[in-house]
Amino acid sequence: MTLDASAAEYVIDVANVVRAPALGGDRAADLGRFEALLDALAEFARDPAVQVYPITDRSLLTDGRLTPQERARLDRWYRDRLLEVLPRADDRILELADTLELHVVSADNFLDFHRAYPWIPGDRDHFLRPLLGPDGVLVVRPRIMPVPPEWQISRKEEEGLLLEAGVLRRWAPSAHRDVLSREWRCPEADCPLFGAGEHPSAALPRRRGRRVLCPTHGVPLEDAGPRPRRAQMKVLMDGTVRGRFMVTAGQPLAVGRAPAGGGVALGAWIDDKAVDSVSRTHVVLEYDGTGLTVVDERSANGTRIRRRRPSGDEMLPLFHGTRWQLRRGDAVVLHERLELLPSGRQFVFEDDATDGTVGAQQAAAAAEPTMVGLPSDLWRLAGEPPPQG
Numbered sequence: 001m002t003l004d005a006s007a008a009e010y011v012i013d014v015a016n017v018v019r020a021p022a023l024g025g026d027r028a029a030d031l032g033r034f035e036a037l038l039d040a041l042a043e044f045a046r047d048p049a050v051q052v053y054p055i056t057d058r059s060l061l062t063d064g065r066l067t068p069q070e071r072a073r074l075d076r077w078y079r080d081r082l083l084e085v086l087p088r089a090d091d092r093i094l095e096l097a098d099t100l101e102l103h104v105v106s107a108d109n110f111l112d113f114h115r116a117y118p119w120i121p122g123d124r125d126h127f128l129r130p131l132l133g134p135d136g137v138l139v140v141r142p143r144i145m146p147v148p149p150e151w152q153i154s155r156k157e158e159e160g161l162l163l164e165a166g167v168l169r170r171w172a173p174s175a176h177r178d179v180l181s182r183e184w185r186c187p188e189a190d191c192p193l194f195g196a197g198e199h200p201s202a203a204l205p206r207r208r209g210r211r212v213l214c215p216t217h218g219v220p221l222e223d224a225g226p227r228p229r230r231a232q233m234k235v236l237m238d239g240t241v242r243g244r245f246m247v248t249a250g251q252p253l254a255v256g257r258a259p260a261g262g263g264v265a266l267g268a269w270i271d272d273k274a275v276d277s278v279s280r281t282h283v284v285l286e287y288d289g290t291g292l293t294v295v296d297e298r299s300a301n302g303t304r305i306r307r308r309r310p311s312g313d314e315m316l317p318l319f320h321g322t323r324w325q326l327r328r329g330d331a332v333v334l335h336e337r338l339e340l341l342p343s344g345r346q347f348v349f350e351d352d353a354t355d356g357t358v359g360a361q362q363a364a365a366a367a368e369p370t371m372v373g374l375p376s377d378l379w380r381l382a383g384e385p386p387p388q389g
Contacts, residue, residue, distance in 0.1 A: 001038075001054050001082040008053035010041060010128070011096045013089065013106035015060040017130055020107060024132050029065035031073060036138040037105065037130050044128075044140040052105075053096065054082070055089040088164060091116075097126050105130060105140065111148055111156030121147040149308060149329045150234075151344030158345040166207040179205065179212055181229075184221035186214040194221055229289040232343035235269045236331070242269035244343070249289040254297070255340065256282035270338055277301050277335045283318075285340075292326045292342055294318065304333040 002008055014034055017023065023033045034054075042050050054077075060066075061074050077083035086092055090110060094117050096102045105128045114120050122145060129143040162176055184205050186194035193203040194214050205221055206213040212221045229249040234241050245264045247253050254263030259281045267275045279299040286293050296303040296318045303318040308329040315333070318324055326332070332340040 001077065002051050003053060003081055003084055004051075005053055005096055005100055005102070008051045008102060009045065010050070010105050011053045011055060011093050011102045012037065013093055013104065013108060014054045014056035014083070015089065016106045016108050018056075018060060018066075019063075020130070022132065023130055023138060024136065027065065029060075029063050031066060031070040033130075033138070037140070040130065040138045040140045041105065053084070053102065055084045055086065055093055057089050058085050058087050061085060088160070090160075094120075101126070103128055109146055109148070109156075111153050112160040114148070114153050115157075120145050150341060151328050153344065155344035161204060179207060181227055183224035183227045184212060184214075185224045186217060186221055187219060188214070188217050191216055229287070231287045231292055232345055233285065233292075234341045234343055235266060236339040236341055237270050237274065238337050247285050247287040247292065249287045252284050252286045254281045254284050256280050256297075256299075266334075266338070274335050274338050278338070282334055283332060283340075294324050294326060294332050294340075296320050296322065299334075301335070306331040306333050306339065 012034070017034050017037055018031055019029050020033060021028060024030075024036070025032065038052065041052060042048050056074070061071060061078065063071070066074075074083065078085050084092065090108070090113060093104055093106070094110060094113055097104045098117060098119075104126055107129050110117075110120055124142070124144050127143045127145055128140050131139050131141055133139045184194050189195055191214060193216055194205070203215070206215050213219065214221055230246045231249075233245055233247060235243040235245070245253075245255075254261065255266065256263070257267060257275055257278045257280050258265050263281070266278060270278075279297070279301065281297045282299045283303055284295045284297055286295075294303075294305075298320045305316045305318055305324060305326075307314045307316060307327070318332075326342055328342075328344075330342070334340065
């Protein structure tokens, strides 16, 4: 092992290996897996003196699922400068792969870093996976990194934020819901995140042990009651996320060019050509606390659902008045360049001041009739004649 990056050939995600029961043994965490991996890498590289750069999350050094002897060994490696220890190791691992072309040994897909390192999806050159061979001996094999859907990336990014804040705990995967399902107030009235405003904050608190803390002042937050459940939607224009808005459970939300009774006006995010093809109230979204549905409110130019399939995306017409239950990966297509996509995030930690939500008067000011040509085959699928004129 070495922390001389110029001498190393592989960077090892130590915690990922140690906490992988699929690599042998009957314990949730076992340092023996890492030591077996060193032998496997020597065999893979055909070099008994192969140099590896080991990195781990700090939480591994205090993981109670390891024996006291294993934790002492990790601590000794750290003190002897043979092991790099960080609050969260993933970014450093990928930095070494990106700048020094080191091979990464990990089963992690690093989904929360696909935007920062766009070369990861589909990569065939930088990643190796440890596996348990048929004879029970650990081996290493090259891997092809997956190309994930957008919602999976968002979900993983959210997990990274929760881990950094101490809210998510890998050994108690659902405990964070107790924190994120509540509103919180800071005793400091002028707190920018959890102050005594009209509405409690949607910011992400910190958790240390059993205490929920204000990130700004470091003091315990006061429980202000349950938080309404909300789902986040993304507005994609030409495949790029241009904005986001929220759908609150039990409150149907109209989306369009300028919804008559208020809702989400899309004009702030998209160009004039696209917005002219969107009806004043194009669709209505509704969230029941577990899933999203969409209804086409007799839009002039129709709505389609893009559904991901293993064989390729499928475009399905959304008939007027039909309620559609959105599944993971579904997108609501309002125009060939404009889509609404459910986010993979289960919680929202910040409010977007430009989320597009407007009242009835603002919407009325932007309302003008529109009509552009819809392909005749989509009208036929919808069971309606094409409009005249």
